[in-house]
Amino acid sequence: MDTPMTPEQSLRLIESMMSQAKRSFSRMSFYFLLWGGLLTLAMVATQVWTGVEPGTRYGAPWGVAGLVGGALSMWYGARQSRQEAVLNPMDRIINWLWASFVIALLLVLFTTLLEGDDPVIPITLMTGIPTFLTGQIMRFRPLVLGGVLFWAAGVVMQLVPDAGARTIVYCAAMVLGYIVPGILLMRKENGVRPA
């Protein structure tokens, strides 16, 4: 790489390297797959248990999902930070985006439960924000669409009075908004080109 360069070649090299660097994001598919799976299971478990004893609200599946997901996310994040070959400022922005989402989520959870309301719909609507923005920052369309899907799902769940239908809408949003983009992202991270 010691051949003389013209200014045009220099500029092309700079652009090429900078554009490569911008695509160097941390592996994030794990989080979408983990939380998509856990929250879908929590919703199904809640619905099943509510069916066994109608009129009773069960928060245990959500609590278990939150604890398991939180512990695994922290473990994976710590492991990733030790192995990361590159630290991109965009990764930091995405991390803070999700951290602020978790703080807002806990506050919404606390205030809605205090009022005796169901927090699932506001949380579903809120979930669209970090999902949509992560997709935009990474220029990864499945996550952008996933974010839009969460907003749509929140509105549909508000309009549908039946708990069973709400469960289906929520699970569909989780599968299409988190799990499917998570699988596609994992394929991208592993260097598999889309079919």
Next chain:
Amino acid sequence: MAFAPLDPVLHNQLRLAIVSLLVSVEQADFNHLLERTGATRGNLSVQISKLKEAGYIQVTKGLRDNYPNTVCRLTPEGLHAFEGYVKAIKDYLHR
């Protein structure tokens, strides 16, 4: 019209590639730079040393999973030199 002299430290394909990568990230390790530039280990090592000697990058040697790991980060001087280099190239191209 005469072309303004370019920074000789940066006017080298591999050194310019390294600095261009480091401008966009906070830090990158040796293997990442190796993969992205397509250089040989020996050449990359030499050019990193030259950039370090010029004060353009900061090199931290440590261990990752019990293996030696070299992490590079652009210094404020390196960023300033890069900006000057880009400006000089653009001035030339726009003449």
